[in-house]
Amino acid sequence: MRPEKLLTPGPVCLHPAAREALAxxxxxxxxxxxxxxxxxxxxxxARVAGTAxxxxxxxxxxxxxxxxxxxxxxxxxxxxxVPVAGKxxxxxxxxxxxxxxxxxxxxxxxxxxxxxxxxxxxxxxALLTHSETSTGVLQPLPELAAAVRAASPGxxxxxxxxxxxxxxxxxxxxxxxxxxxxxxxKGLMSPPGLALAVLGPRxxxxxxxxxxxxNLQRELRAQQKGQTAYTPAINLVAAAEAVLERVAADGLQxxxxxxxxxxxxxxxxxxxxxxRPVPEDGAERSPATAAFYLPEGAxxxxxxxxxxxxxWRIAGGQGPLKGRxxxxxxxxxxxxAELERARADFAAVLARL
Amino acid sequence: MRPEKLLTPGPVCLHPAAREALAxxxxxxxxxxxxxxxxxxxxxxARVAGTAxxxxxxxxxxxxxxxxxxxxxxxxxxxxxVPVAGKxxxxxxxxxxxxxxxxxxxxxxxxxxxxxxxxxxxxxxALLTHSETSTGVLQPLPELAAAVRAASPGxxxxxxxxxxxxxxxxxxxxxxxxxxxxxxxKGLMSPPGLALAVLGPRxxxxxxxxxxxxNLQRELRAQQKGQTAYTPAINLVAAAEAVLERVAADGLQxxxxxxxxxxxxxxxxxxxxxxRPVPEDGAERSPATAAFYLPEGAxxxxxxxxxxxxxWRIAGGQGPLKGRxxxxxxxxxxxxAELERARADFAAVLARL
Numbered sequence: 001m002r003p004e005k006l007l008t009p010g011p012v013c014l015h016p017a018a019r020e021a022l023a024x025x026x027x028x029x030x031x032x033x034x035x036x037x038x039x040x041x042x043x044x045x046a047r048v049a050g051t052a053x054x055x056x057x058x059x060x061x062x063x064x065x066x067x068x069x070x071x072x073x074x075x076x077x078x079x080x081x082v083p084v085a086g087k088x089x090x091x092x093x094x095x096x097x098x099x100x101x102x103x104x105x106x107x108x109x110x111x112x113x114x115x116x117x118x119x120x121x122x123x124x125x126a127l128l129t130h131s132e133t134s135t136g137v138l139q140p141l142p143e144l145a146a147a148v149r150a151a152s153p154g155x156x157x158x159x160x161x162x163x164x165x166x167x168x169x170x171x172x173x174x175x176x177x178x179x180x181x182x183x184x185x186k187g188l189m190s191p192p193g194l195a196l197a198v199l200g201p202r203x204x205x206x207x208x209x210x211x212x213x214x215n216l217q218r219e220l221r222a223q224q225k226g227q228t229a230y231t232p233a234i235n236l237v238a239a240a241e242a243v244l245e246r247v248a249a250d251g252l253q254x255x256x257x258x259x260x261x262x263x264x265x266x267x268x269x270x271x272x273x274x275x276r277p278v279p280e281d282g283a284e285r286s287p288a289t290a291a292f293y294l295p296e297g298a299x300x301x302x303x304x305x306x307x308x309x310x311x312w313r314i315a316g317g318q319g320p321l322k323g324r325x326x327x328x329x330x331x332x333x334x335x336x337a338e339l340e341r342a343r344a345d346f347a348a349v350l351a352r353l
Numbered sequence: 354m355r356p357e358k359l360l361t362p363g364p365v366c367l368h369p370a371a372r373e374a375l376a377x378x379x380x381x382x383x384x385x386x387x388x389x390x391x392x393x394x395x396x397x398x399a400r401v402a403g404t405a406x407x408x409x410x411x412x413x414x415x416x417x418x419x420x421x422x423x424x425x426x427x428x429x430x431x432x433x434x435v436p437v438a439g440k441x442x443x444x445x446x447x448x449x450x451x452x453x454x455x456x457x458x459x460x461x462x463x464x465x466x467x468x469x470x471x472x473x474x475x476x477x478x479a480l481l482t483h484s485e486t487s488t489g490v491l492q493p494l495p496e497l498a499a500a501v502r503a504a505s506p507g508x509x510x511x512x513x514x515x516x517x518x519x520x521x522x523x524x525x526x527x528x529x530x531x532x533x534x535x536x537x538x539k540g541l542m543s544p545p546g547l548a549l550a551v552l553g554p555r556x557x558x559x560x561x562x563x564x565x566x567x568n569l570q571r572e573l574r575a576q577q578k579g580q581t582a583y584t585p586a587i588n589l590v591a592a593a594e595a596v597l598e599r600v601a602a603d604g605l606q607x608x609x610x611x612x613x614x615x616x617x618x619x620x621x622x623x624x625x626x627x628x629r630p631v632p633e634d635g636a637e638r639s640p641a642t643a644a645f646y647l648p649e650g651a652x653x654x655x656x657x658x659x660x661x662x663x664x665w666r667i668a669g670g671q672g673p674l675k676g677r678x679x680x681x682x683x684x685x686x687x688x689x690a691e692l693e694r695a696r697a698d699f700a701a702v703l704a705r706l
Contacts, residue, residue, distance in 0.1 A: 212416070213417045236544075
């Protein structure tokens with residue numbers, strides 16, 4: 001078996017700029033070069049998110065940023081709307097409950113679109129999922145944010161952008177979204193271990209001290225001075241910053257178009273083979289991953305097994321979709337020739353199903 | 354100026370085994386190789402700590418492990434003894450206060466030894482610092498643990514071993530220490546971003562659910578099944594595991610002896626130059642770093658400036674010692690010839706003070 005390459009919806013194959021940054025000798029986090037990459041990452045991430053606000057860099061997974069945002073923006077007991085349509089929207093509900101919030105849930109089937117008209121009145125905030133990685137649905141974030149703000153004026157809108165950042169357009173200030181959670185191992189094409197909390201102007205104003213390690217207010221103050229509250233994963237800061245810089249140089253819009261096209265090419269192959277996509281009618285496909293139901297009666301590894309034999313790791317389903325779907329993603333860095341080979345292998349595997 | 358090499362008390366120059374692991378293609382965290390390195394790191398870390406218990410791997414800095422241990426082992430309102438003799442023992446007090454604990458402080462001057470006879474009665478736990486990196490003092494952890502347990506039977510003893518792990522002997526089950534916090538960027542000679550919470554048998558029994566991202570109980574359950582609750586910094590898991598394996602193969606005792614001797618060689622040079630060590634009389638020197646007061650009237654960068662010109666980054670002081678001391682550390686990986694050059698440069702810089 002060849003060493004596997006990742007076609008999973010995170011972690012992903014690393015961008016060459018990330019690999020280059022990671023090969024450098026260990027940098028000290030309290031040095032001029034470290035201050036420089038930290039400042040650049042904070043600035044560029046806010047720019048990609050489309051906000052005049054700021055980025056707080058956290059050492060942890062995307063879930064660390066989600067946890068920090070909930071406690072840092074809302075007092076315990078706040079009523080928060082959580083529309084649940086997959087594993088990661090379910091995670092918002094778990095995090096909010098663990099932080100002592102009153103969770104106002106709306107349930108959707110996994111694979112369904114969250115409906116803006118369901119946004120409730122009388123909530124202090126909404127915890128939304130932009131790209132629901134467990135189903136491959138891109139939720140209508142601008143419409144959802146507008147609906148939340150109309151139904152509950154003053155509510156803060158927080159979104160999980162873990163698999164939409166650098167993959168789908170973001171313009172959070174224009175959309176009325178106040179904060180985003182981002183992870184390094186998805187669109188940033190870097191190793192896992194770094195999280196970003198992007199804060200728009202209203203979120204910055206609402207920030208409250210909460211917790212210790214994941215205290216966003218404390219981190220923000222330190223980072224505004226070019227430092228961090230605790231030793232950061234500075235190697236990952238350098239890697240993620242290098243990728244952002246490269247994508248900006250190549251052109252963000254062109255990058256987003258290419259990523260969407262790569263993902264759609266997997267959908268074309270699956271649809272041609274007669275597979276049913278996980279995103280239901282009316283739901284937009286996320287550029288982060290293609291997701292298909294396995295044919296009736298097929299084994300859970302009917303696609304992932306032969307793909308792994310060909311050197312490609314893809315992902316299965318989670319929660320109620322475990323054993324019933326597979327997910328294949330072009331989020332990571334792949335040369336065009338590799339991607340061509342991945343597509344050919346995918347088509348060949350589906351042909352033998 | 355040459356690119357700098359780190360003689361700082363963390364981060365440190367990376368071990369070649371860590372660099373090799375980090376150069377590998379991105380691994381998926383839900384794969385057989387990932388399960389294998391995670392299990393090996395958990396097992397080997399517990400062995401190095403000297404416990405029959407278990408290790409929980411967290412993605413975050415050492416402070417993440419400290420935060421998780423306080424909330425995961427003690428109910429809010431618990432009385433916890435925190436002897437404060439430097440920046441990192443002060444951090445324990447801050448973490449405990451932020452988690453709603455009742456902190457029973459004993460104050461010592463920075464550079465002083467914490468006295469076992471000060472252990473109070475009637476506490477539910479003690480938060481101790483084994484190697485106080487801000488002063489270079491190795492606190493008498495076995496004696497402190499015994500004193501705590503004698504004065505407050507049933508108390509849990511938790512120690513910050515961030516700069517004693519792989520640098521000084523640990524035998525926590527024998528000593529009556531129940532849990533340790535460890536970071537990747539010190540004795541493990543890996544990049545920052547990974548933390549370990551080592552739990553002895555009593556700590557395992559006391560574990561309670563707390564928080565979301567830093568919930569040790571949830572993480573432990575996942576890791577006992579070979580998984581993690583959230584995407585881990587798997588690249589750092591592989592790096593730290595590779596270093597532990599190499600150190601074990603070379604012989605842990607010999608490694609500890611070599612690290613102590615390297616640190617003592619910096620003390621010899623400083624003492625010969627007439628400098629006053631930060632650890633006071635009666636305090637043991639930590640093998641993690643040598644720490645000296647600057648001569649009366651010297652600029653804060655009187656040593657660090659010329660060392661940096663020679664390609665070596667050393668550290669200054671923190672808190673009340675800022676601008677008054679410097680710290681130089683051989684924790685990281687250096688070939689013998691490099692270390693020889695570091696020593697010669699250090700002696701030359703001190704000679705011109």
